[in-house]
Amino acid sequence: MAYDIRTINTVRDRYPEGGRPEVWKDTSQKDWDSWIWQQQKRIKNMEQLEKVIHVTDDERSAFQNSHEMFNMGITPYYAALMDKDDPNCPIRLQSVPKGGELVIAPEDMEDPLAEERDMPVPGITHRYPDRVLFYTTHNCAMYCRHCTRKRKVADPDSAASTNQLEESLAYIERTKSIRDVIISGGDPLSNSDDRLEYILSRLRAMNHIEVFRLGSRNLVTLPQRITDDFVKMVKKYQPVYIHTHFNHPKECTREAFDACARLADVGCPINNQMVLLKGVNDDAKIVKELNHKLLMMRVRPYYIFQCDMSQGISHFRTPVEKGIEIIEKLRGWTSGMAVPHFVIDAPGGGGKIPLIPNYVIRRDGKKWLLRNYKGGQYVYNEP
Numbered sequence: 001m002a003y004d005i006r007t008i009n010t011v012r013d014r015y016p017e018g019g020r021p022e023v024w025k026d027t028s029q030k031d032w033d034s035w036i037w038q039q040q041k042r043i044k045n046m047e048q049l050e051k052v053i054h055v056t057d058d059e060r061s062a063f064q065n066s067h068e069m070f071n072m073g074i075t076p077y078y079a080a081l082m083d084k085d086d087p088n089c090p091i092r093l094q095s096v097p098k099g100g101e102l103v104i105a106p107e108d109m110e111d112p113l114a115e116e117r118d119m120p121v122p123g124i125t126h127r128y129p130d131r132v133l134f135y136t137t138h139n140c141a142m143y144c145r146h147c148t149r150k151r152k153v154a155d156p157d158s159a160a161s162t163n164q165l166e167e168s169l170a171y172i173e174r175t176k177s178i179r180d181v182i183i184s185g186g187d188p189l190s191n192s193d194d195r196l197e198y199i200l201s202r203l204r205a206m207n208h209i210e211v212f213r214l215g216s217r218n219l220v221t222l223p224q225r226i227t228d229d230f231v232k233m234v235k236k237y238q239p240v241y242i243h244t245h246f247n248h249p250k251e252c253t254r255e256a257f258d259a260c261a262r263l264a265d266v267g268c269p270i271n272n273q274m275v276l277l278k279g280v281n282d283d284a285k286i287v288k289e290l291n292h293k294l295l296m297m298r299v300r301p302y303y304i305f306q307c308d309m310s311q312g313i314s315h316f317r318t319p320v321e322k323g324i325e326i327i328e329k330l331r332g333w334t335s336g337m338a339v340p341h342f343v344i345d346a347p348g349g350g351g352k353i354p355l356i357p358n359y360v361i362r363r364d365g366k367k368w369l370l371r372n373y374k375g376g377q378y379v380y381n382e383p
């Protein structure tokens, strides 16, 4: 029988009786499938969390002490993927606070990517010649414990007000060198369809704008958000690229598969930006399995990010060699389509810098001595 991702690793397989944890047993399927319900029922306190998993002492005290800095917010859908008993479950590590968050390591920085410095107007980071990051909301469906923008995400003061939105759009309109707009946040899919349509239609009306990307983790944490109405709206403004953030094969559920299919069916190319996280995916086998599943979901692995220098995420950081090693174990050994770029977003605002295994052994003038993925040596003579 063909390997069908729809039949594997779903919420229903994990909780065969009733399809979900006990606490939501009586929830109607209609509610469960509704993104509004999922959003409203997000897990925000220990009492709710304890109904889904066996919380450890470390998680409990981390929750109490991290509350001020970065809220907890987990959709029931994502919570249903957690292992009740294993505190090292990759889903749990990404969503439930841990003691490590409270540690500010000496190398941590407040705004490591200098996103504030490169802001010509509030709400736009313009660093590269032809493309900008455009912040449209501070909200996310779920608060990822490894978030780079912890400072801003979930902070109501950093919300993109209507004024700010208009100023950002005006900047994009008058800056003719921009051809690619990355609509970001928080998570832009936290905006209503109407507000998103307003943004997309304004951008599409600008002649110099060729493509936009929606950078959203909703495919992973709230796939119910990708409704028929939403994709119908997006279809009017093609080409629209979706940049998402799957970190572990456990996240490749039937629900996520369906959400990706709806977007791909209206012509959206989908790219994945994984973050390398200690204990979650710092293992070539896991990354390979993730990337294979993503390809079946019509999602192309695009970047692997080295965990950056933001405060309170040092417990997630891996040595830089780990990322290079993962690429080495993918390149040649599996489809080139399953091999993303490993990058460090340089502290201080230097932008993304790719790191690749070294395949050049030596160069003598026009003679290049190269090695292939298996270590075999080959000479290429330049004409």
Ligand SMILES: *Cc1c(COP(=O)(O)O)cnc(C)c1O
Residues within 6 Å of the ligand: 125, 126, 127, 128, 131, 132, 133, 182, 352
């Ligand atoms: C990541 C990023 C982009 C997009 O980079 P690509 O390599 O084109 O995906 C653009 N602007 C900023 C500030 C970024 O951080």
Ligand code: SF4
Residues within 6 Å of the ligand: 139, 140, 141, 142, 143, 144, 146, 147, 148, 149, 150, 153, 185, 186, 187, 217
């Ligand atoms: S979805 Fe992205 S911006 Fe939002 S909390 Fe997660 S990593 Fe941060």
